[in-house]
Amino acid sequence: MSEDLLAIADRVVAMSKPGEQIEAVVVRGTETEIRVFEGDVESLSSAQSQGVGIRVVVDGRQGFAYAGSLDESAIAETLADARDNASFATFDEFAGLAEPDGVVIPVLDLHRDAMVSFATADKIAMAIELERVVMAADPRISGIESAEYADSISEAAIASSTGIRTVGSETSCFLATYAMATEGDETQTGFGFSVGREPSDLTPSAAAIEAAERATRMLGAVQPASGRLTVVLDPWVTAQFLGILGYTLDGESVLKGRSLFADRLGESVGSSLLTLIDDPTDVRSFTATDADGEGLAARRNVLIENGVLQKFVHNAYSARRAGTVSTGNAVRGFKSTPSVGCLSVSLVPGSSDPAALIAGIDDGVLVQEVSGLHSGVNPVSGDFSTGAEGLRIRNGELAEPVREFTIASTLQKMLRDVQAVGNDLQFLPMNATGVSLVVADLTVSGS
Amino acid sequence: MIEQSVLEVVLGVAMRTGGEFAEVFAEDRRNASAVLDDGRVEELTSGRDRGAGIRVVVGDTTGFAHTADLTEAGLIAAAEAAAAAARGGGGGTNVIALDRRSASRGYDIETYPGDVPKASKVELLGRANDAARAVGGAISQVSVSYGDNRRHILVANSDGLFVEDDTVRTFFAVSCVATGDAGMQTGRESVGHTIGFELFDMYDVDQLARNAADRALTKLAARPAPSGQMPVVIGSGGGGVLFHEACGHGLEADLVAKGASVFRGRVGQQVASKGVTVVDDGTMEREWGNIAVDDEGNPAQRNVLIEDGVLTDYMWDHLRARKEGRRSSGNGRRQSYQNLPMVRMTNTYLLAGEEDPEAIIASTPKGVYVKHLGGGQVNTATGDFVFGMTEAYLIEDGKITEPLREGNLIGNGPEVLQRIDALGNDFAMGPPGTCGKDGQGVPVGDGVPTLRVSSLTIGGTAA
Numbered sequence: 001m002s003e004d005l006l007a008i009a010d011r012v013v014a015m016s017k018p019g020e021q022i023e024a025v026v027v028r029g030t031e032t033e034i035r036v037f038e039g040d041v042e043s044l045s046s047a048q049s050q051g052v053g054i055r056v057v058v059d060g061r062q063g064f065a066y067a068g069s070l071d072e073s074a075i076a077e078t079l080a081d082a083r084d085n086a087s088f089a090t091f092d093e094f095a096g097l098a099e100p101d102g103v104v105i106p107v108l109d110l111h112r113d114a115m116v117s118f119a120t121a122d123k124i125a126m127a128i129e130l131e132r133v134v135m136a137a138d139p140r141i142s143g144i145e146s147a148e149y150a151d152s153i154s155e156a157a158i159a160s161s162t163g164i165r166t167v168g169s170e171t172s173c174f175l176a177t178y179a180m181a182t183e184g185d186e187t188q189t190g191f192g193f194s195v196g197r198e199p200s201d202l203t204p205s206a207a208a209i210e211a212a213e214r215a216t217r218m219l220g221a222v223q224p225a226s227g228r229l230t231v232v233l234d235p236w237v238t239a240q241f242l243g244i245l246g247y248t249l250d251g252e253s254v255l256k257g258r259s260l261f262a263d264r265l266g267e268s269v270g271s272s273l274l275t276l277i278d279d280p281t282d283v284r285s286f287t288a289t290d291a292d293g294e295g296l297a298a299r300r301n302v303l304i305e306n307g308v309l310q311k312f313v314h315n316a317y318s319a320r321r322a323g324t325v326s327t328g329n330a331v332r333g334f335k336s337t338p339s340v341g342c343l344s345v346s347l348v349p350g351s352s353d354p355a356a357l358i359a360g361i362d363d364g365v366l367v368q369e370v371s372g373l374h375s376g377v378n379p380v381s382g383d384f385s386t387g388a389e390g391l392r393i394r395n396g397e398l399a400e401p402v403r404e405f406t407i408a409s410t411l412q413k414m415l416r417d418v419q420a421v422g423n424d425l426q427f428l429p430m431n432a433t434g435v436s437l438v439v440a441d442l443t444v445s446g447s
Numbered sequence: 448m449i450e451q452s453v454l455e456v457v458l459g460v461a462m463r464t465g466g467e468f469a470e471v472f473a474e475d476r477r478n479a480s481a482v483l484d485d486g487r488v489e490e491l492t493s494g495r496d497r498g499a500g501i502r503v504v505v506g507d508t509t510g511f512a513h514t515a516d517l518t519e520a521g522l523i524a525a526a527e528a529a530a531a532a533a534r535g536g537g538g539g540t541n542v543i544a545l546d547r548r549s550a551s552r553g554y555d556i557e558t559y560p561g562d563v564p565k566a567s568k569v570e571l572l573g574r575a576n577d578a579a580r581a582v583g584g585a586i587s588q589v590s591v592s593y594g595d596n597r598r599h600i601l602v603a604n605s606d607g608l609f610v611e612d613d614t615v616r617t618f619f620a621v622s623c624v625a626t627g628d629a630g631m632q633t634g635r636e637s638v639g640h641t642i643g644f645e646l647f648d649m650y651d652v653d654q655l656a657r658n659a660a661d662r663a664l665t666k667l668a669a670r671p672a673p674s675g676q677m678p679v680v681i682g683s684g685g686g687g688v689l690f691h692e693a694c695g696h697g698l699e700a701d702l703v704a705k706g707a708s709v710f711r712g713r714v715g716q717q718v719a720s721k722g723v724t725v726v727d728d729g730t731m732e733r734e735w736g737n738i739a740v741d742d743e744g745n746p747a748q749r750n751v752l753i754e755d756g757v758l759t760d761y762m763w764d765h766l767r768a769r770k771e772g773r774r775s776s777g778n779g780r781r782q783s784y785q786n787l788p789m790v791r792m793t794n795t796y797l798l799a800g801e802e803d804p805e806a807i808i809a810s811t812p813k814g815v816y817v818k819h820l821g822g823g824q825v826n827t828a829t830g831d832f833v834f835g836m837t838e839a840y841l842i843e844d845g846k847i848t849e850p851l852r853e854g855n856l857i858g859n860g861p862e863v864l865q866r867i868d869a870l871g872n873d874f875a876m877g878p879p880g881t882c883g884k885d886g887q888g889v890p891v892g893d894g895v896p897t898l899r900v901s902s903l904t905i906g907g908t909a910a
Contacts, residue, residue: 037507037705043787044532045511049498062489068496069515077495085491088569092487120532145707145828146885180707180828187709189828223904226675256485257588258624260631335494375822375835376855376906380624380633385672385854385906387824387833404831406857406906408674443908445674445857 002028002155006167008070009159012054015079016161021057021097022079023160023294026050026070027334030153032120035146036127044124053334056082057096061089066335098294098316098326099162105297106281108290112198115171116153122199123149126175130204134179134192137212140219142182145189149175151199156334158295166295171197172286174429175207181215188221188401190214190368195286195429214368218389221401224446230364230419231407231442232357232393235426235434237367238347242432245276245411246342247379249303251314251329253340255321260382260412261309269309270415273350276304278313278329280343287344287431293332298343301327307415315340346433350421354436357420364393365444367407382411405446409439417441448473448611449499451545453519454603457501458543461526462605466503466533468769469526470604472742473499473517474784479560480594483572491565500784501525503533504766510534513785545609550746552739554732556615558644560595567644568593571652575621578653582660585667587631588624591656595644602744610744616735616890617646618879621656625663632669632852634662635837639879639890641737662819662838669850672839672907678814679856679903680807680842684875685819687893690725691795691882692823692832693860694718698752698760699778699790700767702827709830709861710758718758719864722800725753727762729777729793735879736794736892743779743788750776753864764790782887792882796894800870804897807869809845815905816840816847817856822880830860833906855906863900871897 005026012024028050035042052075053066063086067074089095131147151173159165176193192211194202233241253259261269280289280298289298294316303311314322315330315338330338358366371387378384385408392399409417422436454471461469475497482489499522500513510532514525560568575591595617603609620637636659638650681689697708710718719725729738729747738747743765751759763771764779767790780791808816821835839851876894 040506041508041534043509043511045513045787046528046532047511047513047785049513049515049785064490064492066492066494068494068498074495081493085493085565088481088488088491088565090483090487090489092489143706145702145705178707182706187706187828189707189826257626258631336492337490371824371826371831372822372833372835372855372857375820375824376833376853378633378853380631381666381853382630383853385835385908387831387855387857387906389831403829404857404859404904406674406833406855406904408672408854408906408908443674445904445906447676447904 002157002167002169005155005157006159009157012075012079013159013161019058021161023055023097025053025156025158025334027156032123033148033150034123034127035148036131039128041124051334052078054078054082055097055337056086058086060091060093060095061086062095063089064337094317094321096320097160097162098164098296100164101296101325103297103299105166105290108281108283108288110170110197110283110288110290112171114198114200115151115173118199126199126202126204130175130177130208133205133208134177134212137209138181138216140181140183140216141179141212142187143180145178145180147177164295166291168290170289173199173202175202175204177207177211179211179215181219183219186219188215188218190218193429195427217391218401218403221389221403223404224392224402224444226445228441229444230361230438230440232364232366233437233439234366234368235424235436236428237370238437239428239430239432239434240370240373242345243430244373244377244379246345248411249312250340251312251318251322254312255318258380264309267309268307270304270307271418272307273418273421274304274307274415275348276345277302277348278342278345282344284427285344285433286427286429289343292328293330293338296326296328299328313340313342342431344431347421347435349423349425349435351423352420354422354424357422357436357438358393358398359396361393362395365402366391366393366398384409384411384414405444408443408445414439448475448599448601449517451547451609453522454609455543455545456519457522457526458603458605460523461501461503461530464530466505466530468504468605470502470602471499472784473601474598476596476598477561478596480592481568481572482592483576484590485588486576488569488572496783498784499525501529502787503529505533508533509787511787543605544607545603546607547609550610550612550739552737556643559615560617560644561597563644571647575652575656578656579621579623579660582657583664585625585627585664586623586660587626590622592620594618600742604744608744610740612739614641615643616641617643619646619652619655621659623660623663625667627667632663632666634659634666637878639735640733641735642733665850666852669852671909672851672854673905673909674907676902676904678811678899678901680811680814680816680897680899681895682816682818683804683871683873683897684877684894686817687796687877687895688820688823688834688880690797690895691792691893692825692834693863694725694753695792695795696825697827697830697860698762700761700763701790703761704767707828713758714760716758717756718861719753719756720867721756722870723753723756723864723867724751724798726751726798727792727795731794734794734876734892735890738793741777741779742781743775745775745777745779747793748777762790762792764788780889782889786887789884791884791889792891794892797896799872799874799896802869802871804871804873807871807897807899808842808847811842811845811899814842816842825860831857832860833857857904857906863903866901867898868901869899873897
């Protein structure tokens with residue numbers, strides 16, 4: 001079904017002049033988003049969008065342009081813009097497109113026809129059911145901030161004058177809700193979600209009950225006293241932490257002197273319990289993909305093994321400059337040139353379930369939500385400070401809810417302070433997989 | 448962009464199946480950017496996005512569809528899709544007569560960035576890079592970015608409103624890494640206004656670069672921030688994001704209506720210290736959050752949200768205002784034609800007080816002086832919010848002393864507003880921001896005078 005996109009990419013590539021490399025990324029997305037409120041549809045958006053991004057490299061200079069349209073005239077204008085833009089770049093001996101590397105693109109189950117044929121009325125029913133179960137879950141549930149169903153069918157074709165030629169289609173859908181619980185003047189919130197490749201993968205009731213539980217268990221929360229404590233990051237929080245950690249292992253950051261692990265390959269950088277992989281070929285992951293943003297095969301990369309730094313991730317450019325090969329980690333949309341990044345990071349799970357992890361802690365905090373990751377965490381310096389909420393842990397049991405505090409350390413120290421990795425892998429609507437993680441000696445700032 | 452007669456036909460189609468309100472929002476946007484990193488001009492990017500979003504409202508349900516096809520046939524297909532999504536039951540013929548109005552922002556763009564040679568934009572990058580690196584050998588990496596965009600919008604709706612607007616924004620930022628014995632630190636400076644290339648008549652890029660480099664170098668000697676509660680002085684112009692998070696989002700009528708705001712039901716009440724007046728003002732000329740009309744075609748307004756500590760009003764978009772039988776406050780904004788509008792801030796700021804800023808610091812025995820805040824985040828239902836400090840110092844015995852490493856501060860909006868105990872006479876607007884809500888980013892501005900919060904929780908690691 002996406003072959004027409006590849007045909008457009010081929011046509012752009014065919015326009016390359018001698019001595020000029022051209023790459024075209026052509027995408028089309030079909031998206032539905034349904035928000036419900038008080039048992040009725042609040043908004044229903046359905047749309048198809050498309051676009052083309054064209055990269056030109058000539059004489060060691062790269063230029064790029066894009067258009068949110070696949071009209072022939074728009075494509076011609078975009079190619080002309082990309083060529084013109086290239087003439088202003090600084091000469092770079094490493095500039096160039098990806099070239100086929102012999103790694104076979106894996107065949108992954110990422111597209112489901114059942115997603116394409118699922119009726120809108122059934123999507124609405126699923127969102128209404130989500131809200132209904134949230135509201136019925138507990139008498140203290142006072143309302144929802146949001147309850148939504150969303151799905152997308154994403155098609156992408158990449159072709160280049162260097163011999164890249166890929167096309168693929170991926171489907172995904174999710175349910176997400178923010179619940180509010182109220183007692184007296186106090187309101188607390190909690191979210192829940194469910195992700196899948198087709199609607200039958202989704203479980204509205206599980207998402208709803210999780211949201212209701214997360215909200216109600218925060219009622220009565222107080223600000224904790226400051227101190228240094230052992231912290232259990234729940235899977236949702238760990239996934240956000242891994243997303244930041246991924247940045248520090250990006251080969252471009254390393255080359256440009258922005259990675260705090262730049263000269264640490266082969267060295268121990270964390271607890272021996274830590275094995276970090278980037279595996280976009282795991283179809284359970286929401287961001288699983290068969291090819292990266294330059295059309296090279298996606299692949300499983302082990303970044304940290306038993307605490308020892310093994311590998312940085314690369315795209316074609318950063319690899320060429322670093323004297324290595326691409327790890328298949330070009331990240332992009334059609335509106336930008338490929339950057340370098342992890343596609344789907346995950347810790348290899350340990351053997352303990354979350355209850356066992358908590359049972360082993362005398363005095364600590366279970367953190368179920370963090371805020372301000374973009375403002376209080378600096379992946380270049382490693383300084384780490386975020387707002388947090390969750391539950392105190394006393395004598396191996398969950399105790400009172402706590403809020404309005406921060407947890408702080410440095411990324412370097414946190415990796416060394418990891419005490420345990422849980423067995424509860426959780427796949428989330430993001431490019432990192434969650435798992436419970438126990439980290440000792442974080443500074444809790446409260447009253 | 449689209450003929451009036453075509454718009455009238457398309458709106459008629461959108462209303463044909465029982466719609467109570469229909470709207471066409473069309474956008475033609477051109478972006479240009481250039482990045483220098485690691486000593487090289489890596490790339491210039493240019494792009495164009497053009498399309499229309501159509502919504503149809505029936506009861507409390509909104510149907511929405513968008514298309515990149517601006518022909519009559521393309522627009523009619525989107526109108527039919529939006530109408531079907533809204534499940535209208537009725538029927539009949541709708542005649543829509545549009546009344547064209549003009550949008551005015553009170554000043555002219557002097558130099559359209561599209562008319563400026565690309566070489567002139569690239570030259571700025573090189574100058575900033577050289578200036579930052581000249582600050583000292585500890586500056587180990589520099590990245591410079593330039594961006595401009597021109598956004599032509601058209602809004603036509605079934606109430607007869609028809610307005611077009613053309614907005615130009617220009618942006619420049621420098622980020623530096625400094626390397627010392629204790630690792631790396633970063634410093635950043637950014638400027639952006641709703642103007643053209645005359646931005647560079649207002650600012651000297653060499654000075655911007657030196658500011659970014661100095662911030663990174665200062666932090667090389669920084670000590671870990673304290674942990675726990677103490678007074679915090681926010682510097683003039685550096686910390687408007689505090690109000691954006693502490694009360695701005697909580698005053699958005701869509702969140703209030705759902706009960707997801709701690710400020711629900713509090714209009715007329717004292718919610719902040721006496722003397723605190725908070726304004727959201729889309730008309731503020733040349734500021735990053737300036738708009739002539741919002742993305743629903745309503746003129747920008749200056750809206751007083753809190754006056755002398757008393758909550759006076761929320762911010763409104765078309766849908767919420769219509770439901771309450773009042774006028775929109777000009778706060779209906781969207782990221783692009785592919786998104787539904789919702790209640791958003793523009794330029795949000797706190798009016799100046801009368802105190803001497805030096806005296807505010809001098810009267811603080813022990814605390815933290817935050818010269819520049821980073822981003823922030825709020826849970827509007829609980830009021831808990833965080834914001835980052837990107838440049839901060841200790842205050843000891845009424846004097847600014849050692850620099851501090853980065854971290855977040857956390858507080859509760861309604862409590863923090865009541866704890867403002869000093870307001871300086873030195874108001875200034877801060878750097879350009881992008882506000883995110885439900886996945887949509889829009890440009891916003893903020894501003895504050897020097898001010899003091901008697902107690903905030905500082906999320907550092909030092910005792």
